[in-house]
Amino acid sequence: MSDVDIKQTLLNYQKIMDQSSYPYINDVSAYEKLSKIGQGTFGEVFKARCKSTGRMVALKKILMENEKEGFPITALREVKMLEQLKHQNITDLIEVCSAKGSSSNTKDRTTFYLVFAFCEHDLAGLLSNQKVRMQLVHVKTMMKHLITGLNKLHRSRILHRDMKAANVLISKEGVLKLADFGLARPFVQRENSAAPRPLYTNRVVTLWYRPPELLLGDRQYGTKIDVWGAGCIMAEMWTRQPIMQGDTEQRQLQLISGLCGSICPQVWPNCVNMPLWGAMIAEPNTALPQRKPRVLRDRMNKIIKYDPSDAKLPASFQHGPDEEAMCLLEHLLSIDPDKRPTADEAEDDIWFFKEPFPRENVGDLMETIPNSQFEYTVGKGAHAGRGRHHNNQPRPHQQQRQQSNAIPAGQYRDTIF
Amino acid sequence: MSSIQEKRKLVEAKLQTMIRTIVKPKEPNGKAEPKKEEEEKFESDYKQKENPEIIPSSFGKRPIYSKVDINCDKWLMTLDEESRLKIDNPPSLADGLSKELEEEIRYLGCELIQQGAILLKLPQTAAATGQILFQRYYYQKSFVRYHFEHAVQACLLLASKIEEEPRRPREVYNVFHRLERLHRLQQSGIEINKETTHGMKPPVIDVNYINTKQHMINSERRILATLGFVVHVKHPHRLIVAYGYSLGITNSRPDILQKSWNYMNDGLRTDIFMRYKPETIACACIFLAARTVEDPLALPSSPFHWFEAFDASDRDVEAIALQLVNLYARRRFPNWPCIKAELETLRNAKNAEKAAEKAKEIAEKLEKMAPELEYSNGIESKKESPINEREKKSGADRSKDRRRKRSNERDGKGDRRDRDRDRGDREDRRKDDKRDKRKRSRSRSRDRKDKNRNRDVGKKYHRGSNSPPRYRR
Numbered sequence: 001m002s003d004v005d006i007k008q009t010l011l012n013y014q015k016i017m018d019q020s021s022y023p024y025i026n027d028v029s030a031y032e033k034l035s036k037i038g039q040g041t042f043g044e045v046f047k048a049r050c051k052s053t054g055r056m057v058a059l060k061k062i063l064m065e066n067e068k069e070g071f072p073i074t075a076l077r078e079v080k081m082l083e084q085l086k087h088q089n090i091t092d093l094i095e096v097c098s099a100k101g102s103s104s105n106t107k108d109r110t111t112f113y114l115v116f117a118f119c120e121h122d123l124a125g126l127l128s129n130q131k132v133r134m135q136l137v138h139v140k141t142m143m144k145h146l147i148t149g150l151n152k153l154h155r156s157r158i159l160h161r162d163m164k165a166a167n168v169l170i171s172k173e174g175v176l177k178l179a180d181f182g183l184a185r186p187f188v189q190r191e192n193s194a195a196p197r198p199l200y201t202n203r204v205v206t207l208w209y210r211p212p213e214l215l216l217g218d219r220q221y222g223t224k225i226d227v228w229g230a231g232c233i234m235a236e237m238w239t240r241q242p243i244m245q246g247d248t249e250q251r252q253l254q255l256i257s258g259l260c261g262s263i264c265p266q267v268w269p270n271c272v273n274m275p276l277w278g279a280m281i282a283e284p285n286t287a288l289p290q291r292k293p294r295v296l297r298d299r300m301n302k303i304i305k306y307d308p309s310d311a312k313l314p315a316s317f318q319h320g321p322d323e324e325a326m327c328l329l330e331h332l333l334s335i336d337p338d339k340r341p342t343a344d345e346a347e348d349d350i351w352f353f354k355e356p357f358p359r360e361n362v363g364d365l366m367e368t369i370p371n372s373q374f375e376y377t378v379g380k381g382a383h384a385g386r387g388r389h390h391n392n393q394p395r396p397h398q399q400q401r402q403q404s405n406a407i408p409a410g411q412y413r414d415t416i417f
Numbered sequence: 418m419s420s421i422q423e424k425r426k427l428v429e430a431k432l433q434t435m436i437r438t439i440v441k442p443k444e445p446n447g448k449a450e451p452k453k454e455e456e457e458k459f460e461s462d463y464k465q466k467e468n469p470e471i472i473p474s475s476f477g478k479r480p481i482y483s484k485v486d487i488n489c490d491k492w493l494m495t496l497d498e499e500s501r502l503k504i505d506n507p508p509s510l511a512d513g514l515s516k517e518l519e520e521e522i523r524y525l526g527c528e529l530i531q532q533g534a535i536l537l538k539l540p541q542t543a544a545a546t547g548q549i550l551f552q553r554y555y556y557q558k559s560f561v562r563y564h565f566e567h568a569v570q571a572c573l574l575l576a577s578k579i580e581e582e583p584r585r586p587r588e589v590y591n592v593f594h595r596l597e598r599l600h601r602l603q604q605s606g607i608e609i610n611k612e613t614t615h616g617m618k619p620p621v622i623d624v625n626y627i628n629t630k631q632h633m634i635n636s637e638r639r640i641l642a643t644l645g646f647v648v649h650v651k652h653p654h655r656l657i658v659a660y661g662y663s664l665g666i667t668n669s670r671p672d673i674l675q676k677s678w679n680y681m682n683d684g685l686r687t688d689i690f691m692r693y694k695p696e697t698i699a700c701a702c703i704f705l706a707a708r709t710v711e712d713p714l715a716l717p718s719s720p721f722h723w724f725e726a727f728d729a730s731d732r733d734v735e736a737i738a739l740q741l742v743n744l745y746a747r748r749r750f751p752n753w754p755c756i757k758a759e760l761e762t763l764r765n766a767k768n769a770e771k772a773a774e775k776a777k778e779i780a781e782k783l784e785k786m787a788p789e790l791e792y793s794n795g796i797e798s799k800k801e802s803p804i805n806e807r808e809k810k811s812g813a814d815r816s817k818d819r820r821r822k823r824s825n826e827r828d829g830k831g832d833r834r835d836r837d838r839d840r841g842d843r844e845d846r847r848k849d850d851k852r853d854k855r856k857r858s859r860s861r862s863r864d865r866k867d868k869n870r871n872r873d874v875g876k877k878y879h880r881g882s883n884s885p886p887r888y889r890r
Contacts, residue, residue, distance in 0.1 A: 025642050025643075025645040025646070064638075068586075069583075069585055069586060070571075070574050070575075070578075070586055070633065070634045070637045070638075071575070071578070071634075071637050071638060071641060073578040073583050076575075076578050076579060076648070079646050080579070080648075080649055083649070096645065096646045098642050110638055110639070110642050112641070112642070185581075186581065
């Protein structure tokens with residue numbers, strides 16, 4: 001850079017500084033809202049186009065109407081974490097925008113928007129569309145991306161705490177990205193267990209993807225809760241719907257016992273130390289049925305129905321998940337969190353180094369899908385009934401989900417997170 | 418390019434010698450390892466940098482697509498001319514605040530944040546974050562325009578969230594309230610001990626609380642917007658420990674580390690965190706501590722100063738050290754009520770100025786709208802004249818007035834007379850406006866009453882003191 005260049009750039013800065021009232025924050029009017037693509041307790045998500053570059057983005061509005069404690073700490077965390085996390089498999093935060101309140105009574109209220117790079121699909125929407133045919137190599141590539149992203153998160157000492165198919169986005173290029181850090185938080189990693197570990201809030205993760213230790217009231221959980229979610233998503237790749245759809249926490253525990261075998265000290269020595277273990281095991285109609293076999297493998301083979309006459313299906317897919325895949329899945333869905341692999345170990349799993357090798361991306365799969373597949377717009381899954389064109393019966397889970405999401409929003413009820 | 422290559426070689430050679438010179442005087446056991454790491458680290462850093470040019474600070478740069486820039490380096494204001502200008506002329510000065518008073522308010526605000534953080538049982542990092550946010554904010558906004566009391570509370574609230582130790586606005590309010598009363602006690606010369614503070618109870622929930630909370634939350638949002646969410650601060654605390662370790666003083670001289678740590682915490686009250694990188698500040702703190710500690714320690718200085726290994730120049734280090742030493746020359750604690758009163762007068766002046774400008778605009782509009790009416794009516798045109806005069810005066814002259822006023826304030830006596838005259842002027846102007854506009858909404862007149870009352874508060878204050886109020890002790 002020569003002196004002239006520097007002077008020129010400085011002049012440009014000066015101009016920009018003079019023009020805008022907030023020199024470090026852009027106004028949201030730089031983007032043109034196209035349509036709404038999601039809604040939840042966290043706020044609204046819009047698809048938008050940048051007026052100057054034409055690039056597609058997703059605008060996530062930070063809701064502040066109900067905040068009695070000032071700016072929500074979850075949003076602060078989200079911004080703080082996403083700015084550290086620049087990774088191929090993690091959603092890309094472009095900037096934070098503001099919009100000045102227009103009406104007179106909210107004159108001083110600025111609304112903030114998080115601007116993300118736009119992704120065409122989310123995994124839940126994709127899986128619910130039966131026309132999307134996935135081969136083993138696609139599943140493997142997507143799992144590889146998912147676990148790589150998760151590993152990056154955990155290496156950066158962040159818990160996602162809301163792993164689910166709807167929070168996994170897939171870009172047009174076929175790259176999978178972890179999204180929605182509304183529940184995420186940094187954690188402290190202490191090797192020496194002498195110091196007491198901090199307590200986190202227990203009411204996290206959408207019920208269907210919630211691991212047994214959270215259901216048993218654990219508040220000193222770690223990265224393994226996300227690994228369980230990854231396991232659920234992996235199974236979902238074949239079953240095409242969430243594998244355990246409980247409507248209450250008790251029901252969810254029963255479903256887990258039914259699929260992964262009963263939760264007992266033989267399988268998980270530490271389970272007796274869980275806060276809710278004593279109360280739950282004593283109940284007459286217990287949520288923890290004992291002596292249930294682990295049927296995950298059989299069930300997976302049964303659930304996955306293929307039409308052998310369908311000649312279009314490639315040979316590798318007709319047999320469903322192969323032996324190594326089942327092995328990894330079994331591992332990811334271990335009852336005992338200590339027996340679950342870390343994301344780092346899972347990334348090096350033998351499955352990813354066997355034929356068919358995971359590819360760079362699943363672009364070829366994406367090319368076969370003409371429209372965006374979002375859970376919200378497709379109208380299935382947790383957002384069913386809230387979508388625009390479908391009147392599917394809302395699943396019993398929906399209510400629960402709202403609850404489980406509502407609690408972290410009012411998190412000041414318990415001050416220790 | 419060739420010159421860059423040469424420079425690169427020079428730096429490399431310099432570093433090699435540096436590392437060697439530091440290694441030698443230290444005890445060999447346990448020392449060898451960190452050195453090696455550092456060497457490696459440096460090399461890897463070096464390799465990573467494809468482009469060795471000095472990049473000017475990205476201060477004020479707009480975030481560009483796909484190159485998101487939400488890091489704290491954005492807030493270093495040294496490299497480019499414009500940010501230097503900005504740091505020398507904080508926005509408050511434009512509103513008529515004197516440079517000394519501006520510094521005073523900064524000091525007071527930081528002090529309050531520090532004390533508030535202690536009362537809220539926040540970690541020191543949160544206190545540091547809060548103070549740095551406060552400093553950054555008031556390099557963008559004016560003290561006159563935005564009440565620093567609200568910003569102090571908002572900074573505490575925000576810092577507690579950033580450092581993952583969330584506190585409620587209610588708690589912040591309680592603490593701030595207590596600090597305010599403690600401060601009043603201190604100002605009136607009463608010693609603060611258990612007996613004098615015994616009667617202090619947390620404030621009750623009243624209108625005042627609700628208003629303050631609203632202000633706090635609005636202010637918090639404004640801070641976030643103003644800083645563009647660049648609220649994450651890199652603290653030199655850890656760096657001091659790391660540097661101390663590589664200098665081999667962690668175990669032998671813990672007092673130096675403690676002292677440099679203290680220097681850094683005190684340095685939060687100055688603007689060094691706006692100007693220098695945390696690495697440089699850490700070096701300066703150790704540098705100063707090693708000299709001022711009871712048993713001074715000579716850190717390696719030949720052939721190069723030790724801190725050059727950490728990418729700090731002697732010019733910067735000495736400048737920071739000087740600023741830190743100057744900090745301790747301060748004898749008095751800022752007088753809060755005085756500052757408040759001073760800001761209030763400025764605020765009123767500004768409001769009046771704004772009102773006058775608005776009136777002027779309306780007058781102009783009227784003039785344009787109904788020229789016939791105005792010219793046909795003899796009384797109207799008479800009234801027009803004083804406004805026109807003032808219009809002429811308004812631009813350059815008014816600022817001159819303000820300057821004169823400020824200089825007069827130091828003399829004390831002339832000040833009041835001047836202000837009285839000003840006030841008379843202003844009231845005249847108001848009357849004129851009234852006649853011009855013929856009717857005035859009720860809310861306006863209420864406004865005026867409020868302003869008058871506020872001004873009376875200021876007046877009362879001035880009456881109570883013989884010397885200029887700012888330096889009353």
